[in-house]
Amino acid sequence: MPSRRVVTGRSQEPRRRFAEELRLLRGARGESLRQVGERLGWDPSTFGKMESGESLGSPEIVEALDQHYGTPGLLLTLWELALADPSQFREQYRRYMVLEAEAVSLWHYAVSAPPGLLQTSGYAREALAAGGLRDAELNQQVEARMGRRKLLEGKEAPQFRAILSEAVLRTQLHDRQEWREQLEHLADVSERPNITVHVLPFSAGPHGLMNSAMMFLRLPDARTVAYSENDVRGELVEENRSVEQLQRAYDAVRDLALSPVESRKFITRMLEEVPCEPSI
Known part of the structure; x- marks a missing residue:
């Protein structure tokens, strides 16, 4: 059974939470950004921007990552929450x-x-x-x-x-x-x-x-x-x-x-x- 994530205030920051999950999943697999890019067919810089929070990527990329990491629906759900997060807009x-x-x-x-x-x-x-x-x-x-x-x-x-x-x-x-x-x-x-x-x-x-x-x-x-x-x-x-x-x-x-x-x-x-x- 996979270890449970610690509940933190980051759960109230969907974009940051999404980026963190991407980093954790890749780290658990011991893969580099280049390796992920080669296996999924996208430029590694795309995944780097997603993990830094600079970009959310597209639903197609997120679905591919869900399949790659064996997390069916998890990343897509986090992506949807990040996309709809009102904190992205000015106060x-x-x-x-x-x-x-x-x-x-x-x-x-x-x-x-x-x-x-x-x-x-x-x-x-x-x-x-x-x-x-x-x-x-x-x-x-x-x-x-x-x-x-x-x-x-x-x-x-x-x-x-x-x-x-x-x-x-x-x-x-x-x-x-x-x-x-x-x-x-x-x-x-x-x-x-x-x-x-x-x-x-x-x-x-x-x-x-x-x-x-x-x-x-x-x-x-x-x-x-x-x-x-x-x-x-x-x-x-x-x-x-x-x-x-x-x-x-x-x-x-x-x-x-x-x-x-x-x-x-x-x-x-x-x-x-x-x-x-x-x-x-």
Whole structure:
């Protein structure tokens, strides 16, 4: 019977716990990173980054490691916990992240960038890098943001409504191909049964949410909370009267936005303005 791991505070740090388990399992086998890479067919540096906590790797790699070490499902479970860990996000977002994972429905108004739940990895990487993130922290935040997208997948996925200011679709990435993939992703997800996308055109004029991105979460206890965010700070709003006031502003903006069908056509027209990369 294998020796039991000592229970420590690290169990509250899923990413660190995952990396530690990888190191312990490899150490118990007496293998080098190079040997693991040769046996599984991946670059040894990939496993080194996973063991240092710099990267979580992909589910395919983690499943291969589970099979290699004879730990069916253990590493994949730790990987999923690390991916969903709200502590990967900066402090101001952590409470919101916990509530977001519990929500039964979500509404979002985006001022200048696609909602994180609808971003591609290419968009997330360029946007986060523009905010000053680099190297390991950048990789970690991109992985965490991509992990959040799983919230909208599967049969039990919550309903999600996003209103995108036209500015979201006009503020392009420097990498034109990555920008095209982001627009294609928005068009694709708008056809999912649990996702509704509206575009708010510039012609709608001034409105009550011009300067703040807004998120609303409907929780299992029927409570609704809001999260307001601008370039300087984010604020979680839980007081009923304040939430209701913000919801009225959101509803007014939705009334100004294009219908889901017209919004998809709008995104498709935007795609036509972005040239395809020439095939090699």
